[in-house]
Amino acid sequence: MSGLATVIGDGQMALVTADALAVRGVGVRMWSPFPAEASTLARTRRSGRLPGFELPAAVDVTSDIGAVFNGVNALISAIPTQFLREVWQRLGPQMSGEVSIISVTKGIEIGTSMRPTQVIEDVLDRTRTPTRGFSLTALSGPAIAAELARRLPASLVAASKSDTAAQFAQDLLRVPWLRVYRHSDVIGVEIAGATKNIVALAAGMIDGLEAGTNAKSALLARGLAEVARLGVAMGAKLDTFFGIAGVGDLATTCFSPEGRNRTCGERLARGESLDSILSSMTSVVEGVPTTRAVMQMARAHNVEMPITAAVHAILFEGLSPRDAIRELMSRELKAEQVG
Amino acid sequence: MSGLATVIGDGQMALVTADALAVRGVGVRMWSPFPAEASTLARTRRSGRLPGFELPAAVDVTSDIGAVFNGVNALISAIPTQFLREVWQRLGPQMSGEVSIISVTKGIEIGTSMRPTQVIEDVLDRTRTPTRGFSLTALSGPAIAAELARRLPASLVAASKSDTAAQFAQDLLRVPWLRVYRHSDVIGVEIAGATKNIVALAAGMIDGLEAGTNAKSALLARGLAEVARLGVAMGAKLDTFFGIAGVGDLATTCFSPEGRNRTCGERLARGESLDSILSSMTSVVEGVPTTRAVMQMARAHNVEMPITAAVHAILFEGLSPRDAIRELMSRELKAEQVG
Numbered sequence: 001m002s003g004l005a006t007v008i009g010d011g012q013m014a015l016v017t018a019d020a021l022a023v024r025g026v027g028v029r030m031w032s033p034f035p036a037e038a039s040t041l042a043r044t045r046r047s048g049r050l051p052g053f054e055l056p057a058a059v060d061v062t063s064d065i066g067a068v069f070n071g072v073n074a075l076i077s078a079i080p081t082q083f084l085r086e087v088w089q090r091l092g093p094q095m096s097g098e099v100s101i102i103s104v105t106k107g108i109e110i111g112t113s114m115r116p117t118q119v120i121e122d123v124l125d126r127t128r129t130p131t132r133g134f135s136l137t138a139l140s141g142p143a144i145a146a147e148l149a150r151r152l153p154a155s156l157v158a159a160s161k162s163d164t165a166a167q168f169a170q171d172l173l174r175v176p177w178l179r180v181y182r183h184s185d186v187i188g189v190e191i192a193g194a195t196k197n198i199v200a201l202a203a204g205m206i207d208g209l210e211a212g213t214n215a216k217s218a219l220l221a222r223g224l225a226e227v228a229r230l231g232v233a234m235g236a237k238l239d240t241f242f243g244i245a246g247v248g249d250l251a252t253t254c255f256s257p258e259g260r261n262r263t264c265g266e267r268l269a270r271g272e273s274l275d276s277i278l279s280s281m282t283s284v285v286e287g288v289p290t291t292r293a294v295m296q297m298a299r300a301h302n303v304e305m306p307i308t309a310a311v312h313a314i315l316f317e318g319l320s321p322r323d324a325i326r327e328l329m330s331r332e333l334k335a336e337q338v339g
Numbered sequence: 340m341s342g343l344a345t346v347i348g349d350g351q352m353a354l355v356t357a358d359a360l361a362v363r364g365v366g367v368r369m370w371s372p373f374p375a376e377a378s379t380l381a382r383t384r385r386s387g388r389l390p391g392f393e394l395p396a397a398v399d400v401t402s403d404i405g406a407v408f409n410g411v412n413a414l415i416s417a418i419p420t421q422f423l424r425e426v427w428q429r430l431g432p433q434m435s436g437e438v439s440i441i442s443v444t445k446g447i448e449i450g451t452s453m454r455p456t457q458v459i460e461d462v463l464d465r466t467r468t469p470t471r472g473f474s475l476t477a478l479s480g481p482a483i484a485a486e487l488a489r490r491l492p493a494s495l496v497a498a499s500k501s502d503t504a505a506q507f508a509q510d511l512l513r514v515p516w517l518r519v520y521r522h523s524d525v526i527g528v529e530i531a532g533a534t535k536n537i538v539a540l541a542a543g544m545i546d547g548l549e550a551g552t553n554a555k556s557a558l559l560a561r562g563l564a565e566v567a568r569l570g571v572a573m574g575a576k577l578d579t580f581f582g583i584a585g586v587g588d589l590a591t592t593c594f595s596p597e598g599r600n601r602t603c604g605e606r607l608a609r610g611e612s613l614d615s616i617l618s619s620m621t622s623v624v625e626g627v628p629t630t631r632a633v634m635q636m637a638r639a640h641n642v643e644m645p646i647t648a649a650v651h652a653i654l655f656e657g658l659s660p661r662d663a664i665r666e667l668m669s670r671e672l673k674a675e676q677v678g
Contacts, residue, residue: 213597214491247586
């Protein structure tokens with residue numbers, strides 16, 4: 001495939017996406033907002049954020065913001081949710097020509113309750129030269145980065161209001177280990193992608209309490225029900241939550257030992273403090289800020305989300321995981337009576 | 340709790356249910372159709388089918404069919420699906436008084452396409468003295484027996500056409516590590532319980548091919564969609580498949596290393612023959628006959644079930660797991676476009 005793509009970010013998803021694009025035969029630039037990290041990555045081709053992974057030599061790593069849009073027709077946005085607005089405020093005025101933006105961020109912005117593609121659109125509407133066009137696609141699905149780094153097979157969805165844009169993303173990522181399907185429910189795909197990290201925090205706590213796979217699976221089922229309730233209240237299609245971007249992503253996030261959110265929950269339940277866990281991790285644990293943002297949304301839309309509320313109480317209100325999870329298991333599952 | 344309950348069977352679920360009933364304070368009799376196994380179990384309190392588990396001394400183990408209904412008001416039926424009819428044909432004429440029958444069998448009878456509670460009802464309608472009344476409840480949910488044997492927490496559903504019967508089951512199994520919720524969709528709960536073993540066979544193959552958690556989670560999502568389609572065609576409620584007896588049971592069966600169906604799939608993908616795997620296992624792998632039965636149902640009701648068809652082709656038509664799973668992953672997931 002011809003063309004030039006820029007990956008925005010230097011985290012796990014940025015690295016594995018750059019790898020796929022390089023194999024696809026696209027010219028790949030990787031832009032990091034951090035000059036020191038960009039230069040280390042450019043030299044060593046290694047990142048502490050993804051042990052064992054080697055960035056292909058063909059990927060050009062830079063921290064020069066002038067290079068981001070230069071000759072580029074595709075842009076992968078792989079910035080953690082709470083930094084997305086700040087980064088795009090710098091990028092917007094640089095935009096030139098038509099560009100297809102593919103967002104891999106999974107979270108909800110605190111304060112605005114915006115989904116990642118909403119944040120990007122909001123910023124670009126204020127900052128770009130109005131004649132510069134762009135399309136937006138959310139790329140999601142069961143995609144633990146540590147597995148993508150080993151090029152293990154994964155199925156993803158490219159969700160866009162424009163089927164042409166979704167088709168472009170599908171074609172851009174056509175490599176042997178990825179299978180990208182088009183999807184039209186952007187709201188559902190992004191809400192599912194954000195909220196699964198909250199359920200994964202709770203699932204990790206069940207692991208930390210050594211309560212077993214039966215208990216974790218019951219939690220997964222109830223978690224799916226509550227995030228689908230929120231999604232539907234936000235305008236998503238219910239079906240999306242039962243697809244690969246819904247229950248598929250939820251399952252891998254709750255069960256892969258390599259998931260960051262699950263691991264964070266497990267360490268919390270083993271007695272570590274949140275501060276100590278987060279400061280020891282080289283990557284952002286999206287579920288933590290997402291829990292705060294989703295609690296705001298649940299209240300605003302009057303949606304009952306007992307698992308999210310329990311995770312919120314553990315993270316920010318000092319409740320012990322043991323008490324909260326026990327209380328949750330004994331209370332929430334009564335809902336099954338409705339079935 | 341007062342009363343006397345008989346557990347029919349000596350497999351994994353029979354053992355862990357007897358354990359719960361003994362702790363509940365119910366008088367427990369355990370009836371095995373096999374005199375030699377009954378006497379070994381009575382003496383050693385151990386079973387090769389559930390290593391590490393010790394049957395409480397209070398459980399009275401017998402192979403005397405005259406004892407099954409003697410003074411008993413509750414009966415747990417824990418016989419593998421394809422032996423259910425034969426065993427109940429022996430039991431039916433012995434029935435005396437009113438009895439609440441709770442079925443923990445997960446499968447579909449080959450030939451008749453009947454669910455376990457349908458088989459029991461069918462046999463009893465022909466064989467019992469007509470004045471002997473009974474109620475039927477299906478007990479299901481994420482319940483890997485090896486975890487129940489360690490008394491790890493689990494959530495179950497008791498599904499019955501009679502809420503009184505479901506309530507009885509709920510009360511009968513009120514022990515600290517079990518939480519039983521009432522459910523009214525017997526069809527959905529039993530179809531979900533049967534079919535999850537087919538998806539687990541495929542999930543195990545993905546493990547055997549070392550394709551990773553992302554791929555397995557995508558398969559879980561597509562498996563859920565196809566078994567829900569069958570369920571709805573049979574008269575089940577869609578919601579049931581998204582509850583703990585649906586996606587909850589599916590998740591634990593696909594992810595617990597201790598699941599028999601998952602393990603069987605993994606060994607198949609590593610190159611062992613089905614005959615060699617089954618003859619080495621001390622317990623019935625329900626997914627194998629269930630695959631045959633569900634393929635019949637899918638054809639009869641004209642429901643597309645590509646994962647079931649792939650598992651059927653691997654088990655009974657000599658297809659290699661590698662080819663079948665690869666073909667499945669590349670074809671079936673296109674359905675996501677519909678979302």
